[in-house]
Structures are given as C-alpha cells and as structure tokens.
Amino acid sequence: MIKVLFVCLGNICRSPLAEGIFIDLVVKNQLTEQIQVDSAGTGGWHVGDKPDPRSQKVAHDNGIELTSRARKLQQTDFDEFDYIIGMDRTNVRNINDLVNNSSKSYKTKVHMMREFEQKTGRVRDVEDPYYGGDYGFEEAFRILKHCNQNFLDFLIKEHNL
Numbered sequence: 001m002i003k004v005l006f007v008c009l010g011n012i013c014r015s016p017l018a019e020g021i022f023i024d025l026v027v028k029n030q031l032t033e034q035i036q037v038d039s040a041g042t043g044g045w046h047v048g049d050k051p052d053p054r055s056q057k058v059a060h061d062n063g064i065e066l067t068s069r070a071r072k073l074q075q076t077d078f079d080e081f082d083y084i085i086g087m088d089r090t091n092v093r094n095i096n097d098l099v100n101n102s103s104k105s106y107k108t109k110v111h112m113m114r115e116f117e118q119k120t121g122r123v124r125d126v127e128d129p130y131y132g133g134d135y136g137f138e139e140a141f142r143i144l145k146h147c148n149q150n151f152l153d154f155l156i157k158e159h160n161l
C-alpha cells in the first residue's frame with residue numbers, strides 16, 4: 001500500500017480539497033487497493049472541523065464530496081506515510097521542522113504539490129485561499145486537479161501500478 005498525506009496549514013481548505021480530488025482519481029483508476037490517501041494540517045486550530053464550506057462547494061460543483069475532518073500533523077505520520085505533500089513553502093518548512101535532526105529518509109518523503117506541475121524554474125506555492133473570495137478556491141481546485149493527475153501518473157510509473 002502506498003500512503004499519501006496532503007498537508008496545509010489549517011487542514012480545512014487546500015489539503016482536504018487535494019485529498020478529495022486525489023481519492024476521486026484513485027477510485028476512477030481502480031487503485032484503491034494500492035493507494036491510501038489522507039490529509040493533515042501543521043496547525044491545530046481547526047482539529048475535528050469539516051472542510052471550509054468554500055472548499056466543499058468547489059468540490060461539489062465538480063462532482064466530489066469532501067468527507068474529511070481536520071487533524072494535526074504528527075511525528076508518527078512520517079513513519080506511516082510514503083509521500084507527504086505540502087501546499088506551500090511555509091508548510092514544507094513546518095513539516096520538516098517536525099522531524100528536524102531526524103533521519104534523511106523522512107525528508108525525502110516531503111514534497112511540494114506544484115513540483116508535479118512539471119514547469120521549469122522555481123516551484124510555486126498553492127496559495128492559501130482562506131482569507132480571500134471564491135475565486136481563490138476555484139484556482140486552488142484547478143491547480144490541485146492538474147498536479148494530482150501528474151502525481152498519480154508519477155506513482156503509476158514509479159511503483160508499476
């Protein structure tokens with residue numbers, strides 16, 4: 001089983017959306033026996049909460065229902081998961097801080113979502129839409145969908161799925 005964890009700050013906007021989109025792709029590709037998906041936040045303010053209604057809406061409008069509840073990233077996640085995907089560089093810094101001084105194998109698990117956009121140059125952030133309007137959520141959906149498709153293609157190749 002390949003275990004994938006999407007991580008943002010609050011675990012109510014971007015990472016639940018990434019999780020929902022990725023689960024949808026995994027189901028459509030009949031890979032539920034091979035790939036397991038979860039999400040978490042580096043901050044704990046929203047633990048137990050449903051995804052932000054704006055994330056739920058943009059997902060629903062695209063045929064996806066979000067069912068996750070927010071939880072905080074914990075150290076054991078680094079043993080449990082094979083791929084830990086942060087949404088922006090602050091997430092990635094916070095993720096890596098949790099395992100500071102720990103084994104190098106942990107850090108190789110950590111990626112940034114837009115690495116899978118496969119554009120040249122600096123990897124961009126999936127910007128935090130929390131304080132903005134609906135457009136930011138639509139933009140996040142579009143980026144996450146594109147990156148997740150590429151990420152799944154990568155997993156299929158890498159693990160001969």
Ligand code: 4NP
Nearest residue numbers: 008009010011012013014130
């Ligand atoms: P997310 O967005 O990291 O995409 O879930 C945020 C949600 C809540 C907060 C910040 C970002 N907050 O400060 O409560």
